[in-house]
Amino acid sequence: xxxxxxxxFIDMDGTLLTANxxxxxxxxxxxxxxxxxxVKVFLATGRQYEITAPYHAALGLQTPMICLNGASIHxxxxxxxxxxxxxxxxxxxxxxxxxxxxxxxxxxxxSGVYCKRTSKEIDEWTREGRIPPYYIGDLRQANYQNVxxxxxxxxxxxxxxxxxxTEEIDVIDWDDGFEMVSHGVNKWSAIKAxxxxxxxxxxxxxxxxxxPNDIEMLRNAGTGVAMGNAAPMIKSAADFITNHHHEDGxxxxxxxxxxxTYAV
Numbered sequence: 001x002x003x004x005x006x007x008x009f010i011d012m013d014g015t016l017l018t019a020n021x022x023x024x025x026x027x028x029x030x031x032x033x034x035x036x037x038x039v040k041v042f043l044a045t046g047r048q049y050e051i052t053a054p055y056h057a058a059l060g061l062q063t064p065m066i067c068l069n070g071a072s073i074h075x076x077x078x079x080x081x082x083x084x085x086x087x088x089x090x091x092x093x094x095x096x097x098x099x100x101x102x103x104x105x106x107x108x109x110x111s112g113v114y115c116k117r118t119s120k121e122i123d124e125w126t127r128e129g130r131i132p133p134y135y136i137g138d139l140r141q142a143n144y145q146n147v148x149x150x151x152x153x154x155x156x157x158x159x160x161x162x163x164x165x166t167e168e169i170d171v172i173d174w175d176d177g178f179e180m181v182s183h184g185v186n187k188w189s190a191i192k193a194x195x196x197x198x199x200x201x202x203x204x205x206x207x208x209x210x211x212p213n214d215i216e217m218l219r220n221a222g223t224g225v226a227m228g229n230a231a232p233m234i235k236s237a238a239d240f241i242t243n244h245h246h247e248d249g250x251x252x253x254x255x256x257x258x259x260x261t262y263a264v
Contacts, residue, residue, distance in 0.1 A: 009208070010031075051129040052065050063076045085185045087180065089180070106150070119153070187213060191207070206223045228247070
């Protein structure tokens, strides 16, 4: 059992959510038990606020939301951004490089999403958040500002492509492309800001996730938990490995390691 846990930060896609973007009944119940025992539960995700908030509300959470890999933190009751970390990137270079590659470019800003073209993913975001992209088309013609994250979708690993930007910003490589955020921005840096506000030491924190954008928070929290569906590199950064997200891995870990800790 893990003692003295005061906060848990949970990733969403591939962790909390099923493949159908739902929170299972078991995960919901386990999280509710944890909250009832005095543990503060937070969502820490790569998603933008609009498609994080419905799940935050479904769980009845009041805590701040960490979105866009830590580039924004939102008030848990009003949704207002209480911290943002905009990117400084040479967009002319971005457009020149991406024009010669078969990829979709998604720009996440403080005012909405801009994208080169729509996709099933973006259509799903629109369904969940009920807010369509602010702009779809040639991004060279779009007048966007205050960018928090770029998502480059290539449908395959693209580390050679992402390397073109590593001097300007921080890159997170995925199997279907890569994401870019400002230097020093990640979920853990945002978690540290939240922990300072609550006066909670990192030793009393559990983090759980499955992706490359979760590595820092798994490695640095008092307890890091990797999902069973995570890649070996992600698992190596964690202290524990739980079930696959299709098998309620979040609930499995909570039930085995946290609930009994607080039982009276």
